[in-house]
């Protein structure tokens with residue numbers, strides 16, 4: 001990395017990054033060094049956003065910075081991990097200072113909110129591509145896995161589903177009378193960190209909804225070797241999503257649209273009173289494999305299809 005680029009990274013990112021007590025050495029050497037408490041496990045995740053695949057060239061850099069970090073922190077939330085550090089690999093077609101400053105505002109703003117330290121990264125030239133690796137700490141053996149669901153567990157979701165999906169439709173031209181909420185959910189997802197930390201003690205299995213509720217719940221079912229029945233009428237929908245379904249008949253959207261970044265988790269009935277506020281019961285884990293949907297009194301198999309990059 002050239003000196004001028006290093007100066008920009010320093011100015012816009014590093015100097016505004018919160019210091020975390022686990023960071024022994026951050027940006028500036030060949031590696032960062034982390035001190036983890038002896039009883040902690042390291043949870044690590046990475047996500048990339050590529051121009052023209054995950055966003056378009058004219059995307060607002062502030063929102064990109066926010067979303068790139070948010071989707072990574074959401075994976076830590078789904079494990080019940082407490083985020084503390086990230087690395088950032090930037091591939092940029094050119095050094096555009098105002099773009100970089102706005103991107104940093106979105107990225108570092110969220111990092112500051114969750115006390116997450118930017119401890120290193122890489123800066124290269126090429127087609128625009130943004131990669132984050134996020135690290136969190138979880139007490140040994142306490143991480144929330146996809147594989148722990150048991151027949152008889154109740155299925156919950158940490159907030160509404162379908163808002164981000166509607167936000168995308170609005171961006172594609174759908175006319176919505178009150179677009180603020182769906183657009184905010186699409187542009188600025190909130191990682192459910194605090195909920196994940198509470199659920200760590202309560203849930204049997206957990207996942208964050210990035211590819212759509214049905215597809216992501218499907219991962220819990222497959223890895224836990226169980227099935228489920230969702231109750232459509234129980235899905236927590238905003239008024240806007242309700243109106244969208246009334247107008248279009250597209251009742252599957254809240255089950256199949258991605259990008260909500262709510263947590264979907266399973267919990268034994270006796271722990272339900274301890275759940276964080278805002279969680280909604282949406283169905284049951286059953287021994288019989290597969291996903292079923294109860295809707296208007298009928299129960300039918302539901303074929304889940306999420307977004308896949310190579311299909």
Ligand code: ADP
Nearest residue numbers: 001009027028029030088089090120121122123
């Ligand atoms: P090296 O060639 O040893 O990999 P670099 O010159 O690429 O080192 O980077 C110098 C320092 O700046 C390293 O500590 C690296 O982690 C950090 N760094 C480079 N790019 C970024 C970035 N986009 N965000 C955060 N830190 C970065």
Ligand code: MG
Nearest residue numbers: 001121122123
């Ligand atoms: Mg390097």
